[in-house]
Amino acid sequence: MLGQYNASAWPNGGLATLPLMTLELSLTYQTGAEIDGFLVTRGTPLPAIRAIAYELEHIQSGARLLHLHSDDNENALAITFPTPPPDDTGLPHILEHAVLGGSARFPVKEPFFEMIKSSMATFINAMTSQSYTIYPISTTVKNDFYNLAEVYADAVFHPLLTEATFRREGQHRTLEDNDDLSSPLKVSGIVFNEMKGAYSSPESRIWSLANRGLFPDTPLGRDSGGDPKVIPDLTFEQFVQFHQDRYHPSQSLIFVYGDIPTEDHLKFWKPILDGFEKPDTPTTVEAAPRQKRWDTPREAEDSYPIEPGEDTKERSFLMLSWLVGDSMDTDVSTDWAVLAQILLGHEGAPLRRALVESRLGADVFGGGADEHEYEQTFRIGLKGSEADRADEFQRLVLDTLGKLADTPFEPRHVESAIQQLAYQTLEVKSLFPLHLAFDVARTWPFGEDPLLFLTEGEHLEASRARWQANPNLFNDLIREGLLNNPHRLRAVLYPDTEAQARADAAFAQRMATERATLSPEDLARLARLAKELEASQDETNSPEALATLPCLSVSDLPDAPRRIPSAVETVAGFTVLRNDVFSNGVNYLDATIDLAGLPEALIAAAPRWCEAFQKMGAAGQSFEQIAERRAACTGGLWATVIAVRHATDDSRSCEAIRMGLKTLDREVDGALGLLSDLVLGVEASDRGRFEELHVQAVAGLRTRLVNDGLGTARGAAGCGLSPEIRRGQIWMSPAVLRQFEAEAKDMDAAAQIAAECVGSLREAFQNRARWTLSFTGSDIAFASLRRTLESWAEKFSDEVVTPDSFILTPQYVYEGLAGPMNVAYCARVLPGLPAGDTRLPLIKLGLYLAGFDYYLPEIRLKGNAYGAGASYDEASATCQMHSYRDPHIAPTLAVFDGLLGWAQSRDWSQGDIDRAIIGSAKDAEKPIRPADATMTALIRHVRGDSNDRRDRDYNLKRAATPESVQSALVQYLVAAGHGSTAVASSREKLDAANALLAAPLAISDILPGGGG
């Protein structure tokens, strides 16, 4: 599940990427017309997104359908049902998982995964939002679109919803050891484990605390995903009833988008909906009940678990939230979005600045205008703080807001905030149709006009006009909406070393009490059901069952993978890729700065340069001045570090800074002027600012290493097998956190070293040979870029950069990483193949099948982990296996061990291989959108990854046979051996795993002072 998908309002003119101008922007169908049993209720031209919106109602069933007809061939379908949660059992979420587990026409085991496996979908998933559930797909192939639509329509309206599916996806009781009836009772289930993982994170806990507190009387205060404490209470009967109540076609909202004619959609849906009658008495549950407003502010408090022995100092979260209005009112939601941007939108913004400067916490957290479905909120939080600073935090926020309310904002600050938001309406993002579907879902499930947020550009203009008519608009908003608004909640979340043990003990007690009520017969039955559930995962779909699923054939695939139209030019001595991709008035510049040949200490310090580039001053200007310029003339200017393996040279790793810039034509000179100031003059000499950023970096690393448990485990496992992963570890890992914490003891010395490193890197980067640039945008902007590069050329050197080469001596690890998490993340990394090995495309197909046919049943369906898989990563030239939010460790490692045996015992048909060929071809067929294209073309160029090489691999894949895939995979796995293994989990779980493992994992702590 995706939780709140904050699909920010979308775009003017995105569709302009499409083969254009064939769509007549005139209405074909008149309101009131009847076509194929559907009544046209409205037709609306939407020039901003180059589409016509047809709203229709299926007369007999009451189902509603909205078609945004455009000439984009990335067609999309999203079926939505309003599903406000009645409680915290996760009912909507478990149902979302279960409806995709088999349906009347497709009684296949796991049709959802079978379809992913064999479809060209650019997107296919299902998500539970706070109060609706959405089933979206998109694809550029028409046959594929209707194949997916058939399976999804049958899934939502005719799911099998067996008790076994409920037990596996939701929750069931089982014994610790089902062969031993005296062993303890426990709960398992995929959603149960998914949500246990989610509840491990203090960030999700503080959000949940704030939402429960702010909306105590409505479904918005409940957890649609499910609280692991409450999920075990859900019954099968409630689950089936919820589907009956909520998934009737009369409540369904069917969104379609793209170039397929409206009639084709109606012909498709007619027979599906004709079987249903609109109920006489429609369901009376109100879809969007509003929270009753308070007359005094409230407070809420909770703790979150950290490992025994860990330091609790400055680990608390503080948050103020206000309910400020109705987000279905576009005036309200737009004005609050602009105000939030003014107050918090960049490093120098006044409210952000006041909080960071106060040093009451390490960093601002979760601030801004936030639509909680149909209610509009405003929030501001701090992480890395102390619970007893809550009063002071609140006072500071209110005092700062008080001052801001009394001082008119400078017009340029308001303009710059509006412009930042305008990028959202202009950019042609990847998965464009999905953004539209989510914009529609901002209103439609709540009974409001589905087109409301498809014209976001107009709402921004209206906000600007209101501000021009009343220059105090945003001051008044602060006063009325925040200072004088009693519907305010203060939430405090503090760390507690005992919390996990207490929660575990309470749960164990609850299980023991429940167990005591069960007779020996009950227990035997329970064990039998659990065993049957597990055994059923070994059954595979018969060829006859699979044949019921509609599928493309290999001959439907294009002859070659899609290419980015890109030309390499030399501009003032710089290598520049120019990409011919429509970008709707936004210009994109990406660049890499090669780190080859620099001293190791400087390469290790590259993230410091990125931090200074993004957050410090330059060219004699303070970081506030730079931040203001950034907000005024760019839609983003950032830098990060990358390390990727060269595509054809095994001894070469491309280590670089990667930076990106977005800007409009009218701002391009200002944006490139800022870029020049940063490249030529970035400095880290501001001692106070250095300390602020250092504190933020420590707080950020602490959360990231634990929240991204899989990344932490993978890094540790791959470190000795890939120089790229090792480099990643030098840039970010538990060791870096320890180093930062040590540095904090002598901040002066640390600041001095950082400033020197940033200075040396700045000098080193003034060398043309280190730069490769990639540009997508207008001729005007390109001319400005040319002038900029010419001015740089006068200052830059042309020193030859010799690529570093390496010889890898593999080092293997087998280790556990202990941290505060109540699930496990298991990672295994195997050394890869030599560059250009023609078996690689075949091995990738084999791993693709292993993901669906081996890891999925063994680790997710039997083990009830949320995720698992295997893949080949070309960037690090390694093969990687993983499990995600996993209740098990030892059994999962045994599954990893079993991959070779599985591969040897395969008896694939050509049909099995063809499904994998089609499913994995979707990566090569993604629609080309500008931001993605600019970056992808650049990375391919620096890696030496040519179109010819990709064509060759594509053809090798298309020619794959069962024998060629099996022999390539088996040969590879025999040669690769056992690889390296790392598991991130709690110390308790790791200790328990070691008791079961033949060789114990060597355990160390992720966080300094953790574990004990």
Ligand SMILES: [Zn+2]
């Ligand atoms: Zn889920």
